[in-house]
Each structure stands twice: as C-alpha cells, then as structure tokens.
Amino acid sequence: MTNSTCPSFVTGETVCLPPIKIPFYFSLRPNLFDGIPDTYVAVAAPVLAYWFMSLIFHCLDISSWKWLDKYRIHESEEVKSRNLATYWEVIRAVIIQHVMQTMLGLAWLTEPPEISVARCQSQMEDLGRTLILVLRFLMGEETGMKFLDLRGPEMTHWLYWWGIPVVQILFALFIFDTWQYFLHRSMHMNKYLYKKIHSVHHRLYVPYAFGALYNHPIEGFLLDSLGAVIAEYAACLSVRQSIFLFAFSTCKTVDDHCGYSLPFDPFQMMSGNNADYHDIHHQTIGIKSNFSQPFFIHWDALLGTRMTREDIQQRRQKVKMT
Template identity: 45%
Template sequence: MSTTILQAINGDIPPEIKLKSRDPLMSGIPDGILAIIAPVIAYWSYSTVFHLVDVYELAEKYRIHPSEEEQLRNKVPLHRVVQDVIVQHIIQIIAASILYLFEPVPVTGDELYHMWTWKQFLPWLPASLIYYGYNYGVSIIKFLVAIFIVDTWQYWLHKTMHQHPKLYRWFHSRHHQLYVPYAYGALFNNPVEGFLLDTLGTGIAALVTGLSQREATFMYVFATMKTIDDHCGYAFPWDPFQIIFPNNSVYHDIHHQNWGIKSNFSQPFFIIWDKINGTEYHFIEEYKKTQKQITFKKYREFLDNKQKKKQ
C-alpha cells in the first residue's frame, strides 16, 4: 500500500473514477471462464493425488477403512463412478457457461473512490484499515456468508432426500452405493441431485453474496477440494481441512455406514445444522477410537506383509 493511496483516501476531494476492463487473473483466460474450469481441474487433480496414495499404499497408517473393505462393500466399480462425475461436470460447465453469458465484464478504476466514500462515513477509521477492509475484509465476509448458505442449502436438501423414500430411491441412493468413500466418488451422484445439491447450491450462494468472478473461483475451488477431502477415506492428523472443520472425513464417513445413515447430514463445512436439529451422531469419539484400533491392526499386518515381500 503506497503513500499515494493513503493520501487519496484521506483527501478532501473524491478520487477520479476511470473505469476500464480488469485484466484477467491468468493471462488469456477471462476470470469468468476460470471460475468455470478451475473447480473441474481441482477436482480431478486433488482426487488423483488421493488415488495415487491408495494405489501405492502411501498412507495405510491413516486409512479409515482397510483397502479390502473398500473393494468388498462398495456396490459400484471405479469406471462407473468416473463416468457419473464426468456427466455432472458437463452439466455444471453448461449451467455456469449460461450464467457467464449474462455477467457484466469485470471493471476496475473505482476502488479509490469507494474507499474514500468509506472514509467519509467512518472518519475515525485509519485509512490503512479502510484499505485492507475494502480489499480483503469484504471478500472474507462474503466468503463466510456464502459457505453458510451452501451448508444450509445442502443440509436441508440432503436431509429431505433421506426422509422421503421415493426421493432417496430415485436420486440419493446412488451416492450411497459407496459405503467406503474415496476421493473420486465425492461427486458420484444422480445428475439431477448433483445439479440441485452442488451446482445450484454454490451458484445461489455466489449470486446472493455478490461474489466477484475471482471470489467465486476461490469459493468453488475451496468447496470442491473440501468435498473431496471429506470423501478421501483417510484421517490425516496434519490435514488443514480436517483440523479446521469438524465436518471432516471421519464425520462424513459415519453417514455412509448403514448404522449412521440417518445422522450427520451436514456438508460440506460445518455441523451447526446437525447440532440444532439433533441429527449429529452421538458416538463420534467412540467410533474414532474403534477405527484407530482397526487401522492400527491392519497397518501392522501391512508392515509385516511388506517385510515378508522384501525377504
């Protein structure tokens, strides 16, 4: 932040507005297009990382379920999961592209004027605080409101799918063919449910909060990666998503089990609606301890087998 900017914010005369098209964040790719393709790229890239961890057995110590359990209990093969996710991404890209056609071209050149206006209403506020509040604080607030909207939208729609047998059978039962979740299956849904739950939910959150194309890109990518992490099948002690958010891979894994399917409807960020409505599974800590014991036992077997192969 330069002295010139501070002087303009503190000045008696409003800064001149000189609007022009904003340069894209990535050269050659409009911000609106980036918002469409970035979450798709993030999905396949982040999921592939977990897939490689699975294939090469790089983190057996942190598996929630043994690998053989994944193969025995899941009712759908990997290629079918990948096909369905591709369909959902095609629908997502089409819907986002239609919305992009009606979005105004991003412009810049009026930021100093708006910061100066803030200063007129809040003369006691330091110009530096106004600068950071305008450029970063507003975006953070909009992001937090947006993820609350996403949580609210997904909780009630998700819960409704479970409470009405026909809706569950027609739509949501497909996702629950994965009793042992893994990363590629994060968006394994019926296309109608995928559109309503994920595409429409995040789109409404972006529109209601007035996210810019760049802010929307960050929110879409963040939500995508969080959803993948919830389905990754691992309980990592150093994973930021699993540390910050109580709604993590273990919490959501409970919902995929036969005995936990009527609980833990919250997704993808916080568990406030589960707590308010009493739908949180009451024995989460006991489940974590049990799974750790199973994982530890299987991990010892994995190490023993690995040692035998070397010998």
Template identity: 40%
Template sequence: MGSENIDQQTRGGYVSDEVLGTFIPIIVYWVYSGLYLMLGGMDNYRLHSQKDEDEKNLVSKKEVVKGVLLQQVVQAAVATLLFTITGSDVESDGDQHASIFVRGIQFLVAMFMLDTWQYFMHRYMHQNKFLYKHIHSQHHRLIVPYAFGALYNHPLEGLLLDTIGGALAFLVSGMSPRTSIFFFSFATIKTVDDHCGLWLPGNLFHTIFKNNSAYHDIHHQLYGTKFNYSQPFFVTWDRILGTYMPYELEKRRGGGFEAKPVNDCKEH
C-alpha cells in the same frame, strides 16, 4: 472496436475470469482426488480396508468416473449460463480493489449459504423415501467413500444439491467471478477431502473442521444415514437440529482407523 476486443482478451490473460471460474474447480477436482488415489495404498491411515472398498461398494469405479463427468458437464453449463445472465463481466481492476476483508466476508457468506442449502436438501433426500430410493441412494452405493467419488450422484441430485447450491452461494455472497475461482476450488478440495477415506496426520482440514473424512464416513454407514447431513464445511445445522453423531477413531486390527459413534444416538 479492435482495441476493445484485445482489451477483453488480455484483461484475463487471454482467458476470462468467467471461463476460469467454470473450469478451474473441475480441474482441481481431478488433480486433488488423483493425489489421494496415489495415497490410497497407505493402509495405516485408511478408514476402511482396501478389501472393504472393493467388496462393499455397489458401483464400479468406471461408472463412478462416468457419473462424475456427467455432473461436471452440467455444472459447467450452469456456471456459463449464470455468468451470462448475471452479466458478471466485472472488470478485473475493480475486483482487485476489493479488500481482503470484503472477500473474507463473501467467503463466509458463501460457506453459510452452501452449508444451509446442502444440509436441508440432503436431509430431505433421506427423509423422502421416493427421493432416497430413486435419486440419493445412488451416492450411497459408495458405502466406503473414496476421493474421486465425492461428486458421484444421480444427475438430478448433482444439479439440485451441488450446482444450484453453488449458484446460490455465488449470488447471495455477491462475489465476483475472480473470487469464485478461489471459493469453488476451495469448496471442491474440501468435498474431495471429506470423501477421501483416509485419516492423514497433519491434515489441516481435520484440525480446522469438525466436518471431515471421519465425520462424513459415519454418514455413509448404515447406522449413520440419519445423522451427519452437514456438508461441506461446518456441522452447525447438525448440532442445532439434533442430527449430530459424534465419533471417535479407533485403531483397526490389520492397520488403519475406524470411526465409531461415541454414544447410543444410532439407536434413536
């Protein structure tokens, strides 16, 4: 019995994949958003001025931090429960033998599942006046998004949109706890990047994904609240269902960029 306990401890380097899968994405959130916080003074790359961020947002940064921490507590609790219920005590050796191709397919399935869930839930929270007024409008208090506000939501929205969406992506894709560490860390980085409020040269997310900081910034403006629901990866559902609002970047007087719609769909 003693040797079995030692094996269980050493198998994951004294920390199980389930524990790492629960807490690494949370650590990644604060580390990555912290990097963007240090870059926040780069006025030449901001999508909004610092003055707009300070004056237009309807919630203090202290309240944003408290809201995000609350969501992450719920997120950790649900992840722990999920790993326990599914019996995801998968042996590391078996996971190591999974091919890169298999893991790639699991990533793509999880990305599609998460995108699909979040698009329709997000859109419904805009279309249902009660849900928007009492739940989703909390996220839109950040008219000028910034990195560590990415997960600032009403607790119920955080549970329904992000946490349950992540759980479904995990279950449907069939990924292991070890693979989930990488997937949810990547999804966290992408979500933070979409809310960073910066358009930095050389950012691979802007090259690879149409769904990026400028695309999501459009959604946070009054004329874009009925468009660009897609998050966090692709714009597929927006394109298919007619809620896609393309944009162009213009140099803003005083430095930085401004994302503007390129057609008159905001009038529809």
C-alpha cells in the same frame, strides 16, 4: 495525531484516501491468464480441482506405504468389496455432473467490469462515505469525525481489501452449507427422494475420493452445482472470488470422501466436518445423521443430527447390555 497523507478524512463532499496499495492476492490484469476469460477459469477450476485432488488420493490408495495404514478409515479391500458401484460407473456419473455444472456456469456467470485503479479508488471512496455515516451514528458527530481523521483511510483500505471480501467468502460458505444440509436431509427423510435419487450416492458404502460427486444427475445439479451458484449470488461474489469458492468447495468435498483421517490435512483441520465425520454418514448406523456438508457442522449440532464415533460406541454398549 492526524494522518499525514490525509490531514482530514472528509474534504468537502469527498473523502481523502492515500494512494492505493494493492494487496498480494489481487491482480489488475484484465484476466488472470492471458487470453483466457476469468469466467472460463471459474468453470474450469472445480473440474481441474476435482480430478487433481482425486488423483492424489488414488495414488495413496494404490501405494504400498505402510505408514498410511493407521490413517485409513477402511481397509483397501473393504472399499472394493462393499461398494455397489464400479469405478467406471462412478467416473461416468462424475463426468456427467461436470458437464452439467460447466453448462450452468457458462450460462450464469457474466464478464466482470474492467479492473482498474480508478474503479478501485471510486469504490473505496463510496465505502469511505458509508463509513462516515455509520461511525457518526455509532460514535456521535464529534467523536466519530475525530476517529475518522485519525484512522479513516486505514480502516477504509482494510475493509475494502480484507474485511468485506473475507465476510463475503464466509457468508458464501454459510449459504452453501445451509442449502446442502436441508436439501441433503430432505433426501433422506423423504422415502421417494431417497429411493429414486439419493440412494445412488449411498451405493458407495465406503467412500473414496473419485466418488465424491457420484450422484444421480438431478442430485448433482441441485445439491452441488445449483448450491454453488446460489452461494455465489447471495454473497455477491466477484468472478475471481467465485473461482476460489468453486475450487475450494470442490477440494473440500473430495477430501471429505477421501477415506483417510489425516491429522496434517488442512481441509480436515479447518473444522469437525471431515472425512471421518462424513464416513459415519455413509454407514448404516449413521445414515440418518451428519447431514452437514461440506464445511462446518453447526446445522447438525443445532438440530440434533450430529453423530460421533463416541456416540456409536455408546450405542453399541447399550445394545450389548440389553
């Protein structure tokens, strides 16, 4: 049975596509917020996300809710007594990093082309022509064209609005993780880099949310700000996709330093790379492990630098036995 809207997917030199159905997440507005260019939203989003997320966890820190005690990785007094940096030192360093990342974002991001139905339609037609070439190659001329006449419009629509954007975001997360893992690991393996740069972040022996971006300015620029730009460029993200990437990665970074192991936290449910996993890295026993951040743990698992709480218990048992 052929598609009623497009009885034949290929019509002459063009492809037949039904009228565009805009998905819920997309807006044809020239800017998401009236009078504010999307590029400004992209550089503001991670800053606002950082302070908003940090404030939530700070409220939990100062609360007297007893039900939270079982979820705290460290006692509140331990946070105060074992960290070498004061709250004001941390906030000052974070503000410096936010200024640098904002300047980089304004210099890097460019105004997106005008958003319109006609532009989306043109891009979908280009995608449809590419789909024809791919399926003809994979399935053969006759079988491929029969399949396209039946499912071509729906497949093109799904790829354009869902398939390709999701792959872009996942690829950006992979690039971000890869950049951060190898740069982070090098800062631990090279004594000079650790002493002069990365040791600043490890003055927070017991992490907390506001300290997620407490870094040496050079590290903050290279590891976080430049890493986000590289991921955005490699994945060919639009400005609006970049807004999501920058805000999401910031929220995840704050959550990884929050000091709580929360079973209902969506950021901690998405992968094994969570607050407890990263807390191990901040302890003396795990400082040469768990370099992966902020999303997944595949590089630690593949390259033998993963450490779990069970590994720590096994090491302690071996020490006792010897």
